[in-house]
Amino acid sequence: MHQQHETITCNTHGTGLYEITGAVSSFVSISGINDGLLTLLVQHTSASLTIQENADPDVRDDLIDALDRLAPQSRNLYRHTAEGLDDMPAHIKTALTDTSLSIPIMAGVMRLGTWQGIYLAEHRIHPHTRCIAAHIIGL
Amino acid sequence: MHQQHETITCNTHGTGLYEITGAVSSFVSISGINDGLLTLLVQHTSASLTIQENADPDVRDDLIDALDRLAPQSRNLYRHTAEGLDDMPAHIKTALTDTSLSIPIMAGVMRLGTWQGIYLAEHRIHPHTRCIAAHIIGL
Amino acid sequence: MHQQHETITCNTHGTGLYEITGAVSSFVSISGINDGLLTLLVQHTSASLTIQENADPDVRDDLIDALDRLAPQSRNLYRHTAEGLDDMPAHIKTALTDTSLSIPIMAGVMRLGTWQGIYLAEHRIHPHTRCIAAHIIGL
Numbered sequence: 001m002h003q004q005h006e007t008i009t010c011n012t013h014g015t016g017l018y019e020i021t022g023a024v025s026s027f028v029s030i031s032g033i034n035d036g037l038l039t040l041l042v043q044h045t046s047a048s049l050t051i052q053e054n055a056d057p058d059v060r061d062d063l064i065d066a067l068d069r070l071a072p073q074s075r076n077l078y079r080h081t082a083e084g085l086d087d088m089p090a091h092i093k094t095a096l097t098d099t100s101l102s103i104p105i106m107a108g109v110m111r112l113g114t115w116q117g118i119y120l121a122e123h124r125i126h127p128h129t130r131c132i133a134a135h136i137i138g139l
Numbered sequence: 140m141h142q143q144h145e146t147i148t149c150n151t152h153g154t155g156l157y158e159i160t161g162a163v164s165s166f167v168s169i170s171g172i173n174d175g176l177l178t179l180l181v182q183h184t185s186a187s188l189t190i191q192e193n194a195d196p197d198v199r200d201d202l203i204d205a206l207d208r209l210a211p212q213s214r215n216l217y218r219h220t221a222e223g224l225d226d227m228p229a230h231i232k233t234a235l236t237d238t239s240l241s242i243p244i245m246a247g248v249m250r251l252g253t254w255q256g257i258y259l260a261e262h263r264i265h266p267h268t269r270c271i272a273a274h275i276i277g278l
Numbered sequence: 279m280h281q282q283h284e285t286i287t288c289n290t291h292g293t294g295l296y297e298i299t300g301a302v303s304s305f306v307s308i309s310g311i312n313d314g315l316l317t318l319l320v321q322h323t324s325a326s327l328t329i330q331e332n333a334d335p336d337v338r339d340d341l342i343d344a345l346d347r348l349a350p351q352s353r354n355l356y357r358h359t360a361e362g363l364d365d366m367p368a369h370i371k372t373a374l375t376d377t378s379l380s381i382p383i384m385a386g387v388m389r390l391g392t393w394q395g396i397y398l399a400e401h402r403i404h405p406h407t408r409c410i411a412a413h414i415i416g417l
Contacts (some may be wrong), residue, residue, distance in 0.1 A: 001279045003313055003416065005384050035142055037178055037274055039315055039380045045331040051238045052230060053184040058218035059230050066210060066231045071344060078343075079336035090190075091330060092339050094346045099329045102178045102239040102379040104274035106144050111272035113182030119313030132246045133389040135315055135382035137276070137415065139143065140279045174281055176317055176413055190377045191369060192323040197357035198369050204356075204369045205349060241317045241378040243413035245283050249410040252321030275283065276415065 004031040006134040008040075010123035017052065017060040020132065021118045027134050028105055036138015037105045040067060043131045046090035047122050048097040054117030067093045067123070069113075087139070089125035097121055105138060143170040145273040147179075151261035155224075156191065156199040159271065160257045161218030166273050167244055175277015177242045177249060179257070182270045185229035186261050187236040193256030206232045206262070236260055244277060282309040284412040286318075290400035293364075294328065295338040298410065299396045305412050306383060314416015316381045316388060318396070321409045324368035325400050326375040332395030345371045345401070368401030375399055383416060 004029045010018050027037060042049050053059045071092035075081065078088040103120070104111045112118075120130055144168045149157050167177060181188050190200045210231035214220065217227040242256070243250045251257075259269055284305045288296050295317070310377060320327050331337045347372035353359065356366040382389045390396075397407055 003390075005313075005382060013348055035144075035275060037176070037315070039382055041381055043389070043394065045329065045337075045391070045393055050234050051184065052234065056221075059227065060186075062217045062219050062227050063231060063234055067234075070209060070348060078338050078340045082334075088337065090338050092341060094339055095328050095330065095345075095375055096233055097234055098238065099376065102177055102241050102273050102380050104144060106272075111144075111180060111182070111274075113184070113270070115176055115184055116182065131391070133382050135316060135389075137315060165398050174283075176315070176415060189373050190323065191373065195358055195360075198323075198366065201356045201358050201366050210350060212300055235374055238375065240321055243283060243411050245411075248302075250283075250319060250321070250407070250413075252323070254323055255321065274337060276336055 001139060003057060003137045008132040008134050010130045012130055013121055013127045014066060015125055017119040017121055019117050020120050024118055027139040028110060028136060031136045033066055033105060033136050033138040034108045036105045036136055037136045038105050039100065039134040043133055045094055046124050047089060047120060047130045048094040048099060048117050049101050050097045050121050051116050052116045052119055053115050086125045093123045140278060141172060142276045146272050147217045147271040149259040149269045151269055153162040154264055156260050158256050159259050163257055164172045165248060167275060170275045172244060172275050173247045174276040174277055177244050178239060178240045178274045180272040182272055183193055183235055185226060185263050186259060186269045187233040188240050189236045189239060189260050190255050192254050193251050193257055194254055206270060225264045232262045279417060280311060281415045286410040286412050288398040288408045290408055291405045293342060293400055293403055295397040295399055297395050298398050302396055306414060307390060309414045310381060311414050311416040312384045312386045314414055316383055317378060319378045319382045319411040321411055323372055324402050325398060325408045326364060326372040326377060327379050327396050328375045328399050329394050331393050333393055348374065364403045371401045377381055
């Protein structure tokens with residue numbers, strides 16, 4: 001049984017979903033593990049992970065809009081406003097989506113469905129470099 | 140250390156929570172692993188996983204209603220409407236609930252609480268065959 | 279490759295976020311595993327897990343308020359009311375946040391970001407003893 005760690009980085013330029021499926025696939029390939037378990041953990045509290053449809057880009061825009069409706073920017077709703085009006089909504093959106101993801105690896109590839117892509121969800125409006133801790137264990 | 144993979148299928152007939160605890164338990168038993176880690180990954184973006192109360196069925200109906208309020212069907216809210224009015228809400232509900240679940244295995248059984256059941260949440264209105272990638276590692 | 283199990287308990291006294299990072303860190307240290315994967319699973323359906331900012335306590339209060347807006351207490355919204363008006367909202371909030379978390383371990387510590395803390399989210403108003411199943415695998 002072997003293990004490997006990596007840090008996958010994602011440079012964001014505003015709120016949106018950024019596909020990281022390719023970067024994650026590369027890590028799986030380079031690890032040489034054919035049969036095992038992959039774990040991803042976003043190392044931030046105002047960005048998150050989500051697995052979403054990788055076909056129609058409208059899905060990503062609609063998801064971003066939906067999260068905005070669920071956690072709107074507002075001067076009246078939050079105590080925590082010192083870091084910008086988009087900060088507290090970003091924490092809420094992070095709580096509502098995923099911080100960690102676990103994906104089985106079989107025959108050297110992730111067992112994702114046909115239409116599934118892995119996305120870093122940036123919830124802040126300014127550019128950030130986001131880090132995702134990646135770990136794989138297996139044979 | 141051993142590993143095993145499986146695909147658990149769930150035939151759905153409309154929006155709702157479908158219990159898969161029994162099917163998952165069977166996989167754990169058949170694997171012969173007594174001490175380890177179980178991972179489940181739904182292979183779709185309009186169905187998801189959730190661990191919920193397995194006692195009062197009203198809880199499942201109330202949860203489905205709550206998700207409908209959070210991601211309502213509407214001709215005006217979404218760009219992505221070509222696959223049906225229930226499709227984009229299904230993607231949003233998937234993002235809000237779980238795509239992967241990780242469950243420790245001890246003495247050959249899942250370490251679930253007394254009232255916890257594992258459910259496939261179908262967010263589309265038409266019947267589907269849903270696949271869940273299952274993986275177990277341990278001794 | 280080694281494994282270890284633990285049950286981390288958290289005594290709650292009303293709705294709120296209770297930090298368990300220290301208790302989880304202790305389990306990782308005592309396990310003696312330097313390189314591996316940690317899994318946490320809350321064993322309840324009206325309390326959950328979340329990784330949130332550990333700096334400004336206002337973030338936790340704002341998150342609790344946001345969850346209250348998304349799943350309000352109401353006599354009219356739910357069928358399941360026999361266990362108290364806060365029970366069904368607690369199940370919904372559990373579904374919206376995390377039931378399990380997966381965290382890579384490197385050099386004997388969790389690969390969390392600087393501002394990330396692990397929290398037990400209590401969604402009921404009365405005191406409870408909450409149990410979190412913890413598992414670690416690695417070397």
